[in-house]
Amino acid sequence: MVSERQHKMPAHIDSDGNARMVDISCKNATVREAVASCVVELGQEAFIALKEGNAPKGDVLATARIAGILAAKQVDRLIPLCHSLPLEFVGIDFELSEKERTVTVRARSCTSYKTGVEMEAMTGASIAALAIYDMLKGIEKGITISKLQLEFKSGGKSGTWRKNTP
Amino acid sequence: MVSERQHKMPAHIDSDGNARMVDISCKNATVREAVASCVVELGQEAFIALKEGNAPKGDVLATARIAGILAAKQVDRLIPLCHSLPLEFVGIDFELSEKERTVTVRARSCTSYKTGVEMEAMTGASIAALAIYDMLKGIEKGITISKLQLEFKSGGKSGTWRKNTP
Amino acid sequence: MVSERQHKMPAHIDSDGNARMVDISCKNATVREAVASCVVELGQEAFIALKEGNAPKGDVLATARIAGILAAKQVDRLIPLCHSLPLEFVGIDFELSEKERTVTVRARSCTSYKTGVEMEAMTGASIAALAIYDMLKGIEKGITISKLQLEFKSGGKSGTWRKNTP
Amino acid sequence: MVSERQHKMPAHIDSDGNARMVDISCKNATVREAVASCVVELGQEAFIALKEGNAPKGDVLATARIAGILAAKQVDRLIPLCHSLPLEFVGIDFELSEKERTVTVRARSCTSYKTGVEMEAMTGASIAALAIYDMLKGIEKGITISKLQLEFKSGGKSGTWRKNTP
Amino acid sequence: MVSERQHKMPAHIDSDGNARMVDISCKNATVREAVASCVVELGQEAFIALKEGNAPKGDVLATARIAGILAAKQVDRLIPLCHSLPLEFVGIDFELSEKERTVTVRARSCTSYKTGVEMEAMTGASIAALAIYDMLKGIEKGITISKLQLEFKSGGKSGTWRKNTP
Amino acid sequence: MVSERQHKMPAHIDSDGNARMVDISCKNATVREAVASCVVELGQEAFIALKEGNAPKGDVLATARIAGILAAKQVDRLIPLCHSLPLEFVGIDFELSEKERTVTVRARSCTSYKTGVEMEAMTGASIAALAIYDMLKGIEKGITISKLQLEFKSGGKSGTWRKNTP
Numbered sequence: 001m002v003s004e005r006q007h008k009m010p011a012h013i014d015s016d017g018n019a020r021m022v023d024i025s026c027k028n029a030t031v032r033e034a035v036a037s038c039v040v041e042l043g044q045e046a047f048i049a050l051k052e053g054n055a056p057k058g059d060v061l062a063t064a065r066i067a068g069i070l071a072a073k074q075v076d077r078l079i080p081l082c083h084s085l086p087l088e089f090v091g092i093d094f095e096l097s098e099k100e101r102t103v104t105v106r107a108r109s110c111t112s113y114k115t116g117v118e119m120e121a122m123t124g125a126s127i128a129a130l131a132i133y134d135m136l137k138g139i140e141k142g143i144t145i146s147k148l149q150l151e152f153k154s155g156g157k158s159g160t161w162r163k164n165t166p
Numbered sequence: 167m168v169s170e171r172q173h174k175m176p177a178h179i180d181s182d183g184n185a186r187m188v189d190i191s192c193k194n195a196t197v198r199e200a201v202a203s204c205v206v207e208l209g210q211e212a213f214i215a216l217k218e219g220n221a222p223k224g225d226v227l228a229t230a231r232i233a234g235i236l237a238a239k240q241v242d243r244l245i246p247l248c249h250s251l252p253l254e255f256v257g258i259d260f261e262l263s264e265k266e267r268t269v270t271v272r273a274r275s276c277t278s279y280k281t282g283v284e285m286e287a288m289t290g291a292s293i294a295a296l297a298i299y300d301m302l303k304g305i306e307k308g309i310t311i312s313k314l315q316l317e318f319k320s321g322g323k324s325g326t327w328r329k330n331t332p
Numbered sequence: 333m334v335s336e337r338q339h340k341m342p343a344h345i346d347s348d349g350n351a352r353m354v355d356i357s358c359k360n361a362t363v364r365e366a367v368a369s370c371v372v373e374l375g376q377e378a379f380i381a382l383k384e385g386n387a388p389k390g391d392v393l394a395t396a397r398i399a400g401i402l403a404a405k406q407v408d409r410l411i412p413l414c415h416s417l418p419l420e421f422v423g424i425d426f427e428l429s430e431k432e433r434t435v436t437v438r439a440r441s442c443t444s445y446k447t448g449v450e451m452e453a454m455t456g457a458s459i460a461a462l463a464i465y466d467m468l469k470g471i472e473k474g475i476t477i478s479k480l481q482l483e484f485k486s487g488g489k490s491g492t493w494r495k496n497t498p
Numbered sequence: 499m500v501s502e503r504q505h506k507m508p509a510h511i512d513s514d515g516n517a518r519m520v521d522i523s524c525k526n527a528t529v530r531e532a533v534a535s536c537v538v539e540l541g542q543e544a545f546i547a548l549k550e551g552n553a554p555k556g557d558v559l560a561t562a563r564i565a566g567i568l569a570a571k572q573v574d575r576l577i578p579l580c581h582s583l584p585l586e587f588v589g590i591d592f593e594l595s596e597k598e599r600t601v602t603v604r605a606r607s608c609t610s611y612k613t614g615v616e617m618e619a620m621t622g623a624s625i626a627a628l629a630i631y632d633m634l635k636g637i638e639k640g641i642t643i644s645k646l647q648l649e650f651k652s653g654g655k656s657g658t659w660r661k662n663t664p
Numbered sequence: 665m666v667s668e669r670q671h672k673m674p675a676h677i678d679s680d681g682n683a684r685m686v687d688i689s690c691k692n693a694t695v696r697e698a699v700a701s702c703v704v705e706l707g708q709e710a711f712i713a714l715k716e717g718n719a720p721k722g723d724v725l726a727t728a729r730i731a732g733i734l735a736a737k738q739v740d741r742l743i744p745l746c747h748s749l750p751l752e753f754v755g756i757d758f759e760l761s762e763k764e765r766t767v768t769v770r771a772r773s774c775t776s777y778k779t780g781v782e783m784e785a786m787t788g789a790s791i792a793a794l795a796i797y798d799m800l801k802g803i804e805k806g807i808t809i810s811k812l813q814l815e816f817k818s819g820g821k822s823g824t825w826r827k828n829t830p
Numbered sequence: 831m832v833s834e835r836q837h838k839m840p841a842h843i844d845s846d847g848n849a850r851m852v853d854i855s856c857k858n859a860t861v862r863e864a865v866a867s868c869v870v871e872l873g874q875e876a877f878i879a880l881k882e883g884n885a886p887k888g889d890v891l892a893t894a895r896i897a898g899i900l901a902a903k904q905v906d907r908l909i910p911l912c913h914s915l916p917l918e919f920v921g922i923d924f925e926l927s928e929k930e931r932t933v934t935v936r937a938r939s940c941t942s943y944k945t946g947v948e949m950e951a952m953t954g955a956s957i958a959a960l961a962i963y964d965m966l967k968g969i970e971k972g973i974t975i976s977k978l979q980l981e982f983k984s985g986g987k988s989g990t991w992r993k994n995t996p
Binding site for chain 6: 568588
């Protein structure tokens with residue numbers, strides 16, 4: 001992929017098993033989108049505090065939403081081999097299940113660029129969930145964050161992908 | 167605006183009153199520019215120290231200029247719903263009024279992108295003014311920063327806008 | 333103040349008018365607090381949107397509060413000559429005046445350290461106000477941020493200081 | 499807790515349901531430690547690539563370890579209401595299960611300060627797992643990160659806590 | 665270059681000797697590449713520890729590679745007048761000379777944008793070398809980093825440039 | 831060193847050759863200082879531009895000084911295994927040699943903490959030198975940064991160390 005470049009790296013410093021970014025110079029910019037989600041499993045007391053708006057550190061979901069949006073914009077600093085890219089949208093939403101005492105965090109990210117935005121969606125969902133944990137850990141330290149996964153991606157050479165759901 | 171996307175967010179996580187970035191995927195990239203300014207109101211002693219170059223922490227305006235430029239490049243980290251964008255220029259300039267004992271800070275920012283650069287200019291001016299405060303607060307804690315406002319913007323769907331001046 | 337150090341900087345690189353951090357090695361750690369405020373002057377339409385919770389980008393004050401808190405924790409990156417310090421508290425609060433169509437932003441910061449937290453309060457208030465601007469600029473570009481100033485500080489060698497109020 | 503302060507915030511800007519940092523000014527500095535973990539569930543192809551060291555972007559675990567360590571040091575930027583604190587140690591370790599085709603990520607963090615380091619361990623484990631995802635997603639997009647949870651904490655007023663294990 | 669702009673900055677705030685970013689609005693986006701290198705001069709003991717993989721803080725080159733890649737993506741925050749740009753590739757490689765007891769660090773960066781990536785390559789090489797120093801300074805404090813220089817650049821108006829080698 | 835901890839890491843995730851931070855929990859806080867330097871080798875044209883203050887991007891040394899100070903405060907983000915620490919002072923100074931056409935950059939850093947500040951001085955000097963390069967590379971791409979090295983350190987268990995000078 002580097003062969004059309006004017007300057008060849010000497011062979012002896014060729015990478016072999018070493019961490020390396022993908023060179024996207026020759027890729028096409030296309031519209032790309034990704035959706036990721038995870039599930040925050042709360043106990044009864046934490047769920048009620050969240051739902052009734054009296055968590056010890058205040059408004060849980062508004063804070064977590066901002067945390068997730070800001071984190072998605074910092075993916076290039078957090079995930080070593082990710083590219084800096086012009087993120088055109090990132091949104092974080094929450095779905096509460098009273099029966100399961102869970103919050104499902106869902107992040108969607110979009111760009112028109114040469115590489116995908118899966119990590120932006122995954123990281124946005126993850127940090128939003130961690131902010132929920134932070135704001136409720138005074139009530140319950142055993143909160144668990146599970147099933148962080150990609151749900152959907154579109155765009156790029158590999159095209160559309162959708163998580164199989166049972 | 168999301169309707170042409172392949173993946174619909176489920177209705178129940180539709181945002182309602184929640185913080186959300188504007189989705190700029192469908193906007194056109196145009197040349198965009200913004201100018202913002204604010205006024206740092208110094209007392210007599212601080213103004214003289216600034217003007218004569220013997221402020222307690224050294225060169226006030228050179229430091230404030232760099233602070234403003236760096237801050238404009240970090241707007242996406244500071245202002246939660248702002249987009250990361252390829253800033254093509256940011257400049258910070260200062261105008262001293264001996265009569266008013268003020269420094270007017272003016273920031274100009276430019277891009278060729280899908281969204282405007284008003285926040286880059288506003289934040290650049292604001293942080294430059296705060297750096298002036300920081301370097302002179304040893305002399306006078308009562309320094310006030312006023313009239314932080316947009317003066318001008320151009321580009322994008324809403325076109326050119328200019329602050330009314332009395 | 334540097335005289336008790338073992339290693340002297342050669343005289344010819346002594347700073348003269350150049351930007352320099354204050355050396356706080358020999359200062360005492362004391363409890364320090366600061367309060368700063370500014371006023372966001374909205375027009376009628378923007379004020380109503382804020383108050384009624386239908387601003388174009390969603391929940392204005394929750395977003396601005398988080399922006400201010402995060403900015404206060406990043407002062408050492410934003411204001412060149414500020415020290416990195418263990419910030420023990422930062423809070424951002426808002427006061428709406430229907431008559432004036434203003435939001436007063438107030439930030440309070442605390443530490444037990446060798447230098448003051450004025451810049452943390454000033455920067456927290458400033459960035460919170462800029463986030464308000466960002467979320468309402470779709471309605472009204474002429475919003476002005478005024479009277480950014482220190483209200484109060486305590487602790488350290490210079491002790492307690494309070495803004496004169498007319 | 500604020501009552502011994504010299505400067506009272508006016509009652510009308512008292513927070514009510516709003517996001518707020520905990521004021522730790524009056525807390526004692528004690529030795530604090532936290533351990534958190536999560537499980538990265540790989541498919542067969544991704545597990546083999548990881549184990550045999552031929553993942554598409556190179557050395558997975560060395561990269562993930564650095565990502566986790568760096569993220570733990572940035573928790574105050576990522577989790578809005580967390581304090582900046584002097585992190586004395588953070589370590590990331592990995593345990594591979596060939597049978598389960600999983601990597602268990604474990605993060606340990608330590609400080610001698612006024613507040614705990616649970617979020618540093620949780621965030622370190624989470625970002626290390628996301629870096630593993632990033633380096634293997636070219637092989638398998640369906641990798642899931644599960645069971646992100648606190649295992650242990652010690653220090654502070656609430657003392658030692660240990661996750662119940664079945 | 666600013667003359668085609670709609671909004672003129674008033675003459676009296678025209679910069680004169682002051683720091684300023686280059687305005688790249690009118691430049692063309694072209695493929696640009698840069699290679700930079702530096703030499704880390706180790707003593708015997710440090711070189712052996714590096715080569716045999718028993719440095720006090722662990723895997724030196726894997727850590728330095730990640731440090732260099734991450735730093736190259738942060739150049740706009742580190743070098744005040746550099747532009748934020750969409751870096752399409754950055755790679756860090758190392759070449760050990762047993763005879764000289766040196767590590768040559770080489771960084772290559774690429775973009776398709778309006779300005780060059782020399783600083784990304786220079787900064788990537790420099791921070792990778794500093795990370796090597798950090799991981800070996802427990803063995804030998806006198807390690808020196810030398811000959812940090814640009815080797816090659818291509819693209820843009822000034823075209824291809826190559827370091828003269830004796 | 832970890833033996834007095836309450837929670838043991840399971841043996842099977844014990845690090846072996848992997849990158850690891852030093853655990854400084856049990857170290858003593860002492861006054862620590864470090865001085866580092868490097869030499870920027872300019873050609874004739876670049877040296878004259880620097881000296882006469884007409885470099886293409888403006889005030890070289892004021893900009894480089896701020897860049898170096900800011901970088902020293904960000905060492906924990908840049909050098910993966912460095913600790914976040916309360917830096918009490920960092921200063922950057924420059925010495926011009928007309929005969930050699932060089933700028934010697936010297937950085938000094940101080941803390942009262944459990945670990946040393948060598949990397950803060952080394953990184954501050956390095957980034958200041960890179961900023962000089964950035965501001966003069968329009969004149970001369972072949973500028974070289976050499977002899978980045980520690981000159982002096984004091985404090986901590988290993989005590990005072992001074993570079994041998996020929």
